Amino acid sequence: MKVDFNIDIHHLPRVEGHGDIRISVRDGKLVDAKWAVVETPRFFEVMVKGLSAERVPFLTSRICGICSISHSLASIRSLERAMQITPPETARIIRLLAMHGETLQSHALHLFFLAAPDFAGTPSAVPLLQSHPEVVEAGLMLKELGNELSIATTGRATHPVSLVLGGVSKAPSKQRLAEIKQMIVDRKPMLDKATEFFKTLTIPDFVRETEFISLFDGESYPYIGGDLVTTDGVRRDENDYLAMTNEYTVEFATTKFTKVSRESSAAGALARFNNNYDLLHPQAKAAAEAFGLKPVCHNPFMNNVAQLVECHHLVADAEEIIDCLLDDDLRDIKADYKPRAGAATGAVEAPRGVLYHYMETDENGKVVKGDCIIPTTQNNANIHYDLHALAEQALAQGKGEKEVEKLCEMLVRSYDPCISCSVH
Amino acid sequence: MNHLGFDIEKLKIGSFDFTCCEGCQLQLANKESTLPEFLALLDIRNFREISSERLDDYDIALVEGSITRQDEVERLKAIRAQAKVLVAYGTCACFGGMNAQKNKFDKEECIRTVYGDKEIDTMQESHKISDFVKVDYSIPGCPVNKEEVERIVVSIATRSPISLPKYPVCVECKQRLNTCLFDLGEVCLGPISRAGCDAVCPSGKTVCLGCRGPADDINYDSFVQLVREHGLSEDEMKEKLAFYNGFAEYLNHEG
Ligand code: SF4
Ligand code: SF4
Ligand code: SF4
Numbered sequence: 001m002k003v004d005f006n007i008d009i010h011h012l013p014r015v016e017g018h019g020d021i022r023i024s025v026r027d028g029k030l031v032d033a034k035w036a037v038v039e040t041p042r043f044f045e046v047m048v049k050g051l052s053a054e055r056v057p058f059l060t061s062r063i064c065g066i067c068s069i070s071h072s073l074a075s076i077r078s079l080e081r082a083m084q085i086t087p088p089e090t091a092r093i094i095r096l097l098a099m100h101g102e103t104l105q106s107h108a109l110h111l112f113f114l115a116a117p118d119f120a121g122t123p124s125a126v127p128l129l130q131s132h133p134e135v136v137e138a139g140l141m142l143k144e145l146g147n148e149l150s151i152a153t154t155g156r157a158t159h160p161v162s163l164v165l166g167g168v169s170k171a172p173s174k175q176r177l178a179e180i181k182q183m184i185v186d187r188k189p190m191l192d193k194a195t196e197f198f199k200t201l202t203i204p205d206f207v208r209e210t211e212f213i214s215l216f217d218g219e220s221y222p223y224i225g226g227d228l229v230t231t232d233g234v235r236r237d238e239n240d241y242l243a244m245t246n247e248y249t250v251e252f253a254t255t256k257f258t259k260v261s262r263e264s265s266a267a268g269a270l271a272r273f274n275n276n277y278d279l280l281h282p283q284a285k286a287a288a289e290a291f292g293l294k295p296v297c298h299n300p301f302m303n304n305v306a307q308l309v310e311c312h313h314l315v316a317d318a319e320e321i322i323d324c325l326l327d328d329d330l331r332d333i334k335a336d337y338k339p340r341a342g343a344a345t346g347a348v349e350a351p352r353g354v355l356y357h358y359m360e361t362d363e364n365g366k367v368v369k370g371d372c373i374i375p376t377t378q379n380n381a382n383i384h385y386d387l388h389a390l391a392e393q394a395l396a397q398g399k400g401e402k403e404v405e406k407l408c409e410m411l412v413r414s415y416d417p418c419i420s421c422s423v424h
Numbered sequence: 425m426n427h428l429g430f431d432i433e434k435l436k437i438g439s440f441d442f443t444c445c446e447g448c449q450l451q452l453a454n455k456e457s458t459l460p461e462f463l464a465l466l467d468i469r470n471f472r473e474i475s476s477e478r479l480d481d482y483d484i485a486l487v488e489g490s491i492t493r494q495d496e497v498e499r500l501k502a503i504r505a506q507a508k509v510l511v512a513y514g515t516c517a518c519f520g521g522m523n524a525q526k527n528k529f530d531k532e533e534c535i536r537t538v539y540g541d542k543e544i545d546t547m548q549e550s551h552k553i554s555d556f557v558k559v560d561y562s563i564p565g566c567p568v569n570k571e572e573v574e575r576i577v578v579s580i581a582t583r584s585p586i587s588l589p590k591y592p593v594c595v596e597c598k599q600r601l602n603t604c605l606f607d608l609g610e611v612c613l614g615p616i617s618r619a620g621c622d623a624v625c626p627s628g629k630t631v632c633l634g635c636r637g638p639a640d641d642i643n644y645d646s647f648v649q650l651v652r653e654h655g656l657s658e659d660e661m662k663e664k665l666a667f668y669n670g671f672a673e674y675l676n677h678e679g
Contacts, residue, residue: 011472013472013473013475013476013478014472014473014474014475014476015473016446016473017446040442040443040492040493040496040546041492041538041539041544041546042443042492042523042526043526043529043534043537043538043546045537045538046526046529046533046534046537046538047522047525047526047529049529051525051663052660052663055663055664055667058633058667059522059525059667062445062447062521062522062566063445064445064446064447065444065445065446065447065448065449065450065567066446066447066450068445068447109450109453113453113474114474117476123475123476123477124468124471124474124475124476124477125474126463126468126475129460129463140456140459141456143453143456144456144457147454147456154628155624155625155627155628155630156624156628157454158447158450158451158454158567159447159566159567161624161625161627161628161630162628162629162630164630169628169629169630170628170629249539249540249542254544256539420441420444420445420446421445
């Protein structure tokens with residue numbers, strides 16, 4: 001039977017920001033598939049112009065309500081490199097713990113509250129409170145653990161207050177660190193519960209080969225700074241970010257698209273996993289094995305699993321970092337600096353993938369130029385081309401309108417896109 | 425649901441976002457320990473960020489974000505027409521927020537810098553929502569403080585009066601026994617900003633940038649005097665006052 005239908009999902013729910021899925025099928029054949037981002041732009045690259053460098057991280061953190069710590073630290077890293085400021089080692093470790101907290105809360109939010117309802121066939125996580133109370137509870141407790149790590153290290157879970165140029169303005173107290181360590185010990189079993197639950201879900205079978213891009217330093221799983229690498233073998237210095245992004249505009253989206261060696265590329269948990277598998281904590285590797293996840297995996301739906309694997313890594317690593325901080329006197333937390341002219345890129349691995357801020361300062365420490373390239377900007381083209389391939393595959397398998405629509409929604413969500421941030 | 429022995433109907437609530445970072449909405453999902461009880465007060469009818477369900481019979485609309493494009497005005501008016509109570513949620517919605525820092529640049533320059541030749545629809549200014557619709561309550565903060573949101577939602581549910589602290593952030597800062605940042609040589613907006621955040625910034629040893637807007641009856645002239653007495657830069661003071669657009673009316677005022 002020949003089928004004709006149009007899918008027009010306006011403002012896709014359970015994602016951050018406003019994006020539409022538009023698909024048209026005539027005579028059973030795919031005519032068009034688009035990932036149309038309709039978000040309003042905010043113009044952060046203009047807003048930073050003329051602002052004092054020390055204020056910039058407080059502005060750019062407002063690019064995103066979920067990964068404000070990453071944005072703050074990307075700006076801080078670019079400005080510290082531009083003005084030749086070296087933060088003390090203790091501050092570096094506190095910042096890393098802050099990032100872990102943010103990634104944990106972001107992954108937990110995505111996995112349990114945005115993605116899980118798709119797999120369970122419910123419109124939101126609220127019905128899951130009835131059907132799977134222990135899973136929702138595990139999700140809430142992991143998310144809270146993430147937030148508590150961020151609050152202890154930065155003063156607040158969303159929009160950090162104590163991440164500043166030169167280091168951190170305030171260190172967490174030892175008592176607070178000890179409390180959080182206990183919280184980690186108590187909540188580790190939640191991770192196993194989550195793993196058991198996600199193992200019962202069916203991950204759609206879909207593969208489209210792509211190029212995965214992430215940070216890499218060969219020593220530790222990536223979070224702040226490093227070289228830029230792809231699974232196609234490209235390796236660049238952090239300051240060469242433009243060679244990894246090649247932004248361009250498309251007529252149907254207010255966000256930009258990017259590419260490296262192919263028509264599109266992908267950033268995020270699966271990209272980090274694919275490029276840095278050997279550097280994962282053994283507990284995280286064990287979790288990956290339980291799902292049969294191995295590098296290089298080209299199924300975008302497996303990004304959900306990679307996020308769960310990362311949660312195992314984050315929790316185990318956070319415990320070790322806290323031990324380190326408990327042995328430290330926590331006094332040397334901020335370097336003095338003088339404003340100076342310079343330019344540099346700061347790259348960090350935000351929960352959704354590699355995030356670049358580039359800043360140029362003048363001799364008074366005012367920003368004269370800024371550029372921010374967000375993970376979702378780097379994923380938008382991949383989402384767009386995946387939609388096309390997925391819809392074609394589903395039609396070839398004889399799937400109808402409702403099934404195609406559901407799969408497409410799930411696909412976009414599996415990237416955990418942050419649309420409002422990708423239009424900045 | 426039952427509160428102090430009274431039966432209370434669940435509040436039919438919708439949450440809507442405009443130009444913003446969605447950080448305020450996300451606060452609704454934070455404070456996980458009280459989240460199930462908080463959710464028990466609410467019948468969430470429309471909340472795109474966490475649910476696929478979209479029902480249009482809500483009584484209370486939480487509106488987050490500032491307005492920067494004409495189609496947002498139409499959507500906002502439709503939300504106003506439906507809602508019995510409309511709450512401006514967060515600094516973007518209350519004051520235009522940090523998005524308003526683009527207001528000092530020409531919009532053509534903004535578009536050219538970010539998009540080159542591509543045509544982009546945007547307004548010259550980032551607007552607060554009360555520029556277009558009547559707002560019943562405002563909850564300021566970048567992001568909002570979840571405790572305050574819970575308190576206000578419970579007040580709406582129990583039909584109790586709603587109020588924000590009238591006093592400035594310094595009061596809460598002193599309660600937390602912080603060393604004043606003015607004594608460390610920094611300009612802090614705590615003396616003129618509305619409290620209610622538990623002085624979270626000065627407690628983290630960074631200055632208050634006034635995200636909650638002006639406190640009631642502030643003495644702006646003596647604040648400027650304080651900055652001068654400490655020999656601190658007035659340019660820096662102005663950069664801070666402009667940060668969240670909450671002090672727009674004071675910015676060109678000669679202290
Ligand atoms: S007020 Fe702040 S936290 Fe809230 S949406 Fe606006 S930028 Fe985000
Ligand atoms: S640090 Fe800021 S908020 Fe605290 S007392 Fe001083 S001026 Fe007030
Ligand atoms: S201290 Fe000032 S800037 Fe910080 S949250 Fe409170 S009002 Fe906002």
